[in-house]
Amino acid sequence: MQLEDIRNISVIGAGLMGHGIGLTYALGGYRVVLNDTREEILGNAISYIRNDLKTLAESGVISQDMIEETLSRLTTTTNLKKAVKDADFVTEAAVEDAEVKREIFSHLDVFCPEHTIFASNTSSLVLRDFTSQCRRKDRILITHWFNPPHIVPVVEVVRGEETSDETMELVYALLQKVKKVPVKILKEIPGFVVNRIQVGMFREVWSLWQQGIASPEDIDLAVKGSFGFRLAAIGPLATCDLGGLDLWYGIADRLFKVINDAHQPPEALKRKVRAGELGVKTGKGFFDYNIDCFTKGQEESVKARDKKFIQLLKLLYPQ
Numbered sequence: 055m056q057l058e059d060i061r062n063i064s065v066i067g068a069g070l071m072g073h074g075i076g077l078t079y080a081l082g083g084y085r086v087v088l089n090d091t092r093e094e095i096l097g098n099a100i101s102y103i104r105n106d107l108k109t110l111a112e113s114g115v116i117s118q119d120m121i122e123e124t125l126s127r128l129t130t131t132t133n134l135k136k137a138v139k140d141a142d143f144v145t146e147a148a149v150e151d152a153e154v155k156r157e158i159f160s161h162l163d164v165f166c167p168e169h170t171i172f173a174s175n176t177s178s179l180v181l182r183d184f185t186s187q188c189r190r191k192d193r194i195l196i197t198h199w200f201n202p203p204h205i206v207p208v209v210e211v212v213r214g215e216e217t218s219d220e221t222m223e224l225v226y227a228l229l230q231k232v233k234k235v236p237v238k239i240l241k242e243i244p245g246f247v248v249n250r251i252q253v254g255m256f257r258e259v260w261s262l263w264q265q266g267i268a269s270p271e272d273i274d275l276a277v278k279g280s281f282g283f284r285l286a287a288i289g290p291l292a293t294c295d296l297g298g299l300d301l302w303y304g305i306a307d308r309l310f311k312v313i314n315d316a317h318q319p320p321e322a323l324k325r326k327v328r329a330g331e332l333g334v335k336t337g338k339g340f341f342d343y344n345i346d347c348f349t350k351g352q353e354e355s356v357k358a359r360d361k362k363f364i365q366l367l368k369l370l371y372p373q
């Protein structure tokens with residue numbers, strides 16, 4: 055199959071990630087079918103997409119006309135067979151549960167045309183956890199998006215044990231066509247690249263917090279305004295090159311002996327989770343929140359976050 059042969063895209067699971075992934079493909083000119091288990095969820099997905107499009111228009115990323123034009127390319131159905139019967143490419147973004155994904159992929163293998171490529175947006179599973187029953191293993195891979203998917207540029211394109219070169223190249227080109235920044239992950243390992251690095255950082259961040267080395271406010275301030283600031287513009291390896299590898303080698307040689315190397319998340323974090331201090335959604339995490347920001351005020355806070363991200367996007371990814 056060639057890139058031009060991809061015309062119809064289906065997204066299975068229209069929650070937080072699925073609706074943004076569907077929106078991205080529709081913005082890129084594709085006809086998109088969104089599928090979920092209930093009409094109510096699909097109705098919500100379309101109103102989130104409408105809001106996202108309005109934010110993009112208010113930020114000057116798209117024209118006002120593109121709102122209705124993009125929405126006209128999106129349809130919804132709770133019927134999986136109907137959702138995928140004409141699909142050239144399917145992205146699964148259903149709940150992170152291997153059994154649910156296994157059932158979806160079993161159906162996809164039967165309901166989809168022979169040429170259809172399947173991608174999963176799983177963040178912690180590997181393909182063999184839920185696709186071993188599929189016949190077309192050469193045409194299955196992981197595309198790992200980041201929230202909010204229609205704004206964060208990178209998508210990890212993860213090669214499974216049996217994914218073909220052709221599938222990798224085609225999906226890479228498809229993501230470029232819809233203005234994402236695909237990154238090839240050549241071997242399927244848990245956490246891929248981004249989450250392994252991110253969680254490596256959290257291990258040290260949580261350890262510093264647990265030891266009371268700095269306040270939560272100051273830890274966030276320190277990271278945001280130092281390597282966080284730099285990393286939005288240049289990657290970690292370029293940062294090493296600019297500082298000098300001899301310098302970084304010396305720093306690593308001294309600090310590797312003392313930084314956290316725990317194999318379990320810290321006790322203090324476990325206590326917070328057990329106490330229901332889960333962050334914004336329960337009104338308390340590392341910081342206190344007005345619970346309204348997750349209920350009636352949530353839409354405004356997401357909009358404010360998205361507008362900030364879009365400013366960064368325009369600055370760093372003008373294409």
Ligand SMILES: NC(=O)c1ccc[n+]([C@@H]2O[C@H](COP(=O)([O-])OP(=O)(O)OC[C@H]3O[C@@H](n4cnc5c(N)ncnc54)[C@H](O)[C@@H]3O)[C@@H](O)[C@H]2O)c1
Nearest residue numbers: 067068069070071072090091147148149150175176177201
């Ligand atoms: N939330 C993130 O930041 C993030 C980032 C990257 C990847 N992911 C991955 O993306 C996937 C979706 O995560 P999310 O955060 O959007 O979750 P979510 O709970 O917001 O959405 C999941 C959706 O799947 C639907 N669903 C469940 N069973 C289904 C079925 N049989 N058929 C169709 N739809 C079904 C649910 O109704 C729900 O709407 C997960 O695999 C997750 O690990 C999430």
